[in-house]
Amino acid sequence: MKIIQEIPALKTEIRSYKQQNQSIGFVPTMGFLHEGHISLLEEARKHHDKVVLSIFVNPLQFGPTEDLDRYPRDFKRDEQIANELGVDLLFYPSVEEMYPTTPSMTIHVTQGVNVLCGASRPGHFDGVTTVVMKLFMLVQPDKAYFGQKDAQQVAVITNMVNMFNVPVEIVPCPTIREEDGLAKSSRNVYLSALERLEAPSIYKTLHEAVLLMDEGETNPSRMIQFVQNKLQELPLAEIDYIELLAYPSLHEVDEIKEAIVLAVALKYKKARLIDNVIVNKGE
Amino acid sequence: MKIIQEIPALKTEIRSYKQQNQSIGFVPTMGFLHEGHISLLEEARKHHDKVVLSIFVNPLQFGPTEDLDRYPRDFKRDEQIANELGVDLLFYPSVEEMYPTTPSMTIHVTQGVNVLCGASRPGHFDGVTTVVMKLFMLVQPDKAYFGQKDAQQVAVITNMVNMFNVPVEIVPCPTIREEDGLAKSSRNVYLSALERLEAPSIYKTLHEAVLLMDEGETNPSRMIQFVQNKLQELPLAEIDYIELLAYPSLHEVDEIKEAIVLAVALKYKKARLIDNVIVNKGE
Numbered sequence: 101m102k103i104i105q106e107i108p109a110l111k112t113e114i115r116s117y118k119q120q121n122q123s124i125g126f127v128p129t130m131g132f133l134h135e136g137h138i139s140l141l142e143e144a145r146k147h148h149d150k151v152v153l154s155i156f157v158n159p160l161q162f163g164p165t166e167d168l169d170r171y172p173r174d175f176k177r178d179e180q181i182a183n184e185l186g187v188d189l190l191f192y193p194s195v196e197e198m199y200p201t202t203p204s205m206t207i208h209v210t211q212g213v214n215v216l217c218g219a220s221r222p223g224h225f226d227g228v229t230t231v232v233m234k235l236f237m238l239v240q241p242d243k244a245y246f247g248q249k250d251a252q253q254v255a256v257i258t259n260m261v262n263m264f265n266v267p268v269e270i271v272p273c274p275t276i277r278e279e280d281g282l283a284k285s286s287r288n289v290y291l292s293a294l295e296r297l298e299a300p301s302i303y304k305t306l307h308e309a310v311l312l313m314d315e316g317e318t319n320p321s322r323m324i325q326f327v328q329n330k331l332q333e334l335p336l337a338e339i340d341y342i343e344l345l346a347y348p349s350l351h352e353v354d355e356i357k358e359a360i361v362l363a364v365a366l367k368y369k370k371a372r373l374i375d376n377v378i379v380n381k382g383e
Numbered sequence: 384m385k386i387i388q389e390i391p392a393l394k395t396e397i398r399s400y401k402q403q404n405q406s407i408g409f410v411p412t413m414g415f416l417h418e419g420h421i422s423l424l425e426e427a428r429k430h431h432d433k434v435v436l437s438i439f440v441n442p443l444q445f446g447p448t449e450d451l452d453r454y455p456r457d458f459k460r461d462e463q464i465a466n467e468l469g470v471d472l473l474f475y476p477s478v479e480e481m482y483p484t485t486p487s488m489t490i491h492v493t494q495g496v497n498v499l500c501g502a503s504r505p506g507h508f509d510g511v512t513t514v515v516m517k518l519f520m521l522v523q524p525d526k527a528y529f530g531q532k533d534a535q536q537v538a539v540i541t542n543m544v545n546m547f548n549v550p551v552e553i554v555p556c557p558t559i560r561e562e563d564g565l566a567k568s569s570r571n572v573y574l575s576a577l578e579r580l581e582a583p584s585i586y587k588t589l590h591e592a593v594l595l596m597d598e599g600e601t602n603p604s605r606m607i608q609f610v611q612n613k614l615q616e617l618p619l620a621e622i623d624y625i626e627l628l629a630y631p632s633l634h635e636v637d638e639i640k641e642a643i644v645l646a647v648a649l650k651y652k653k654a655r656l657i658d659n660v661i662v663n664k665g666e
Contacts, residue, residue, distance in 0.1 A: 205490050206493070209490070233547050265517050265520040269518060
């Protein structure tokens with residue numbers, strides 16, 4: 101595995117892949133790799149000649165109240181995981197390499213950002229799209245892999261690719277779950293034993309909602325009410341949001357007739373959990 | 384010459400160029416081609432296997448007080464010119480093709496926009512960079528050609544390519560001038576006979592300024608004062624702005640020691656003229 105920290109060296113390597121007509125699968129991350137990332141890398145490994153992983157904690161997507169310096173990092177461990185998964189190229193730039201000067205411009209996202217988790221993180225997706233655009237331009241992948249767990253991120257990046265006609269295919273990959281259905285998350289360790297017993301009900305409820313939509317329910321308000329009634333019964337969790345939106349536009353919908361995302365966030369004492377399901381009625 | 388109006392057909396054509404390893408030179412325009420555009424197309428023709436011209440009047444770069452519908456158009460004439468110049472592909476999309484839905488995001492330029500002509504056109508360069516990014520992604524040119532006449536546009540697009548690591552080389556081409564030095568412009572026809580006699584003094588003054596900088600002048604205020612004194616002597620012109628900025632960042636400078644642009648705008652009765660010179664002290 102090649103580890104590259106500088107852009108000129110990255111360009112040289114990518115150019116050589118292109119000259120040999122090798123397809124490139126790309127997994128952009130902020131490092132501290134977990135099972136979600138691993139599933140993305142495994143998926144990329146199946147489909148491409150070359151797998152490129154980037155690890156870059158992007159300051160542009162952190163808000164003023166969010167602590168960039170406390171973001172967890174463990175490069176040695178990440179390197180080992182990447183190596184074992186057969187990553188060909190690990191791009192690990194410094195902040196100075198990615199932003200040598202104050203950014204002269206950014207992407208400014210106006211749609212699908214004041215909903216879901218984005219509602220409480222103004223400007224977050226401007227930072228995300230800006231760095232992903234840079235990484236796409238540098239790595240020039242055929243396909244890029246993102247976890248469906250962060251549905252809003254996949255949606256906004258899909259919208260970016262469509263908006264700017266970026267020649268990259270976005271591959272959303274299914275959320276990795278525990279055997280009882282709970283979405284895997286590094287935050288699950290902060291759940292108490294009782295909270296951990298309750299938490300699988302989140303996905304159980306979303307799954308029941310999918311069945312209702314499969315059976316013909318098309319009214320968004322009724323669906324949200326259904327989920328709310330179920331989640332309110334949970335004694336330990338506090339509901340943060342329950343939203344049903346067109347996917348990937350993240351527009352509000354009057355009727356469930358095309359692809360939608362049904363997403364929830366719940367607060368436990370020391371952990372905030374998110375989960376979602378995508379239903380594609382148009383298919 | 385192929386004329387393509389739809390994105391899927393464009394992608395097919397570009398893919399075939401790429402498969403044959405043919406280099407692509409690109410000239411993006413809003414049509415109504417003049418001698419400036421022609422010089423860009425001629426330059427592209429010299430250096431590439433394939434020359435792509437786009438004609439698209441981009442609504443996103445027009446302000447609310449600017450009249451999009453009155454922008455001059457003459458496709459038949461443009462087509463004929465392109466044909467005669469050996470253009471291989473003329474991309475001529477509709478607004479619906481380029482923006483099938485309300486844009487979900489745009490590029491937002493924060494540097495180099497509240498100066499020169501941009502100062503009176505808020506949001507203009509957001510629209511310019513957004514459409515140029517789309518066109519770059521679609522055409523995937525090796526090089527794109529822009530006229531130095533609109534120095535701010537070339538600067539901002541150069542900054543965009545640097546900011547997002549877009550794999551396209553920006554080629555600024557010299558301003559085309561009349562024999563007496565006046566920068567060619569479709570607006571020159573609106574000058575009265577006396578104004579037309581006076582107008583060559585604009586470039587003459589800029590040229591004298593270049594000589595002073597070549598001789599060692601490094602003080603921006605003194606340079607601007609020099610140009611102002613000269614242009615104030617012109618009886619018919621009213622000075623709109625005289626600015627000296629770092630190029631291409633368009634930052635203000637305390638000292639002329641690297642590349643700078645010295646740019647002026649003057650108002651005559653029925654025409655506003657712009658001109659500029661680039662001086663690269665760093666070279």
